[in-house]
Amino acid sequence: MQTPYRKPGKYANLKSDPLITKGKFDELQKELEKLKKAKPAAVAETARLADLGDFSENAGYQFAKGRLRGINRRILELESQLDHAEIIKTQQQTDTVEIGHSVTVEFNNKQKTFQILGSAETDPTTGIISQHSPLGVALIGSAVGDKVKVKSGDREIEYKIIKIE
The missing domain is CATH 3.10.50.30 (Transcription elongation factor, GreA/GreB, C-terminal domain)
Known part of the structure; x- marks a missing residue:
């Protein structure tokens, strides 16, 4: 069966917006630290389940491997987002509307x-x-x-x- 082709929507290829508040930046950093601390345990669990043998019928291994992939993907996303982030500096002057107001x-x-x-x-x-x-x-x-x-x-x-x- 052939997968149908769909035209991408008008928002499909937008670049991510690097503007975030200091609070959001700190929140993303905490999430990154939490994931980096959780990764060694996920690696160890994946290795333990891999040692059980037959990968094709080892549902626990498949699940652990998927979880590890998810952790790695999110770590890469967060590192990229934090590297490119621009913190919004709210202007004290409120004559005209600006980002952060x-x-x-x-x-x-x-x-x-x-x-x-x-x-x-x-x-x-x-x-x-x-x-x-x-x-x-x-x-x-x-x-x-x-x-x-x-x-x-x-x-x-x-x-x-x-x-x-």
Whole structure:
């Protein structure tokens, strides 16, 4: 059976965003340290199970080998991410919106606060948006009192900037 070919989506080959907060950087470092401490035990377990013989019917060995691969993959990902990370330095000056700022906006007679961070920390449900998101792009460089328009699907939403922190 042939695997169907699918065209990659528009977000398939984006480079990862190196901008992260100091808190996220520290969190990733702790995860890396934890994985590096867990790796020797995983290697020992894999070696112990390999000594049992027949690899084809040794489910424990296959599982341990997969776990070790996962640990190695995540260690490489974290080392790469930390090597290329750029820590967001929040500006004290809040004349205009910049990465790291919290922005309170008004739209549809409601007020909502968004924090603009790098893509690695984005969580729209908690109000953390990326500087690359349509709203993030529209807000960056704007000042209190400015109105920005963001196209959302087939409609356009106007946001008025109330406060920058």
